[in-house]
Amino acid sequence: MLKNIKTESFYDLCIEESLFLEENVEESLKYLYEHGYRTIAINQSINDDNLGAQKKSKGSNKKVKNSEVPPPIDLSPLIETVDKLNLRGFQIFNRLTITYSNSETFNKFIKSNHYKKYHLIAIIPTTPEAHNYACSSAVEADIYSYNPENKFTARLTRKMYNKIVQHGYYFELQYSHAIEDSTKRKNLIHVSHMYHSTGKSKNVFFSSGAKNLNLIRNPYDILSLGFLFGLNELQCKSCVQHTPQQVIIHSVGRRHGKALFFVENVEETQENDHNDLSNCEPQKKKIKMIVDADVET
Amino acid sequence: MVRVKLRYIVVEINPTRKQQSSEFTVKHVSIFQALADQVQKIHGDFGAAAIRAGFVVRYINEHTRIAFIRARKGPHRFVTSVIPLIKTIEGKEVFITTLYTGATLRQCYIYLKQYQQKKLDKFCSTLNTEEEKSHLKEVMLNLDSFVNAIQ
Structure with a gap:
């Protein structure tokens, strides 16, 4: 678990699963590493559009329930390749994006068995009701995302924005859509400017959301791209560096329920031993504590 | 002045x-x-006019495809913000990566020298003969045009 908290920059917390099929795993990982990314999340998305239709045709809830949330991608072969390629400090997470239009369907997703196996949860509310539901305390998620293919329909007030920030959500902007075509770019800029005007771009971070390797840019390019989204350089930097780190820490807190800190035995590495010898200090504790300040008390 | x-x-x-x-x-x-x-497309007439003064693009080294762009301070943000959005040049699919933004050519030169050296070391490990290595070194570390530009 400790490994899950200590992550290195830069971050790309949304890369589509299609980039990590068997034949192109090595290529993708190498490409991301060369561009300077150290922490990535592989995205799988589900939609509640078909859910109603399925329910009617099959008539039984059980079957639908099992098929709702797909099992997360097995990360062990990916980690093996990372070790094989000798990519230092590279970490991979699972991420689930839920697109929903009303609270009922969303609750069904939460009850699914596979739901808790994902490291990060992102939500995309499509209707104003769903958006209101996200602002209430009932939803447990990390990322408040937006799909630039559709226009942003909900009305975002400052009160709502602050509420979302208070719950510990982070707003996501997927820059690969801005590269793809003009309409999506306009939608994305509209939303990011709205975040800027209503909430001073608090808790906003960038991820790629790429379905194609050609749409991934290096972090320094994103810093300059942030100019379009109404962010200054400092904000841009935290968008690719500090905020995604907080997202990951928040996700660990969310999975453990209401907790302030957790205690864990840490294996001593050789490096640590060496440091201790050089400092000539006795080893005090083998237990390391991590305080997660983000979790509500 | x-x-x-x-x-x-x-x-x-x-x-x-x-x-x-x-x-x-x-x-x-x-x-x-x-x-x-691209600047015209994203930032409109204002952007296109703002960057026009002092806007220059030159190759530093054609083999390594490294170029520098000169723009006035201030409007250069219009240029840097559209660099990631460029997808095709001459009908060929490309992507442009920003390596460095500097205020003087000298600073760019210092950065670029280090960057190319790093890249060279990486490539050299894959080559076998000395000849190939020296040839590659000559090609990659050729920053003459850059030095000329400074003078």
Whole structure:
């Protein structure tokens, strides 16, 4: 678990699963590493559009329930390749994006068995009701995302924005859509400017959301791209560096329920031993504590 | 008089993975045109006019496809913000990576020397003969045009 908290920059917390099929795993990982990314999340998305239709045709809830949330991608072969390629400090997470239009369907997703196996949860509310539901305390998620293919329909007030920030959500902007075509770019800029005007771009971070390797840019390019989204350089930097780190820490807190800190035995590495010898200090504790300040008390 | 402040942006023009080959070249005039068009598209008339003064694109080394862009300080943000959005130049699929943004050519030169050396070390480990290595070194560390530009 400790490994899950200590992550290195830069971050790309949304890369589509299609980039990590068997034949192109090595290529993708190498490409991301060369561009300077150290922490990535592989995205799988589900939609509640078909859910109603399925329910009617099959008539039984059980079957639908099992098929709702797909099992997360097995990360062990990916980690093996990372070790094989000798990519230092590279970490991979699972991420689930839920697109929903009303609270009922969303609750069904939460009850699914596979739901808790994902490291990060992102939500995309499509209707104003769903958006209101996200602002209430009932939803447990990390990322408040937006799909630039559709226009942003909900009305975002400052009160709502602050509420979302208070719950510990982070707003996501997927820059690969801005590269793809003009309409999506306009939608994305509209939303990011709205975040800027209503909430001073608090808790906003960038991820790629790429379905194609050609749409991934290096972090320094994103810093300059942030100019379009109404962010200054400092904000841009935290968008690719500090905020995604907080997202990951928040996700660990969310999975453990209401907790302030957790205690864990840490294996001593050789490096640590060496440091201790050089400092000539006795080893005090083998237990390391991590305080997660983000979790509500 | 206050001197005119400029920004130099060092970029690398890479072909997408489909077309990767050693013979990939793009003219520097077309990079200029692509950037100007993209600025017009994203930032409109105001952006296009703002960057026009002192806007220059030159190759530093054609083999490594590294170029520098000169723009006035202030409007250079219009240029840097559209660099990631460029997808095609001369009908070829490309992506442009920003390597460095500096206020003087000298600073860019210092950065670039280090960057190329690092890259060279990486490539050299894959080569066997000394001849190949020295040839590669000559090609990659050729920053003469850059030195000329400084003088």
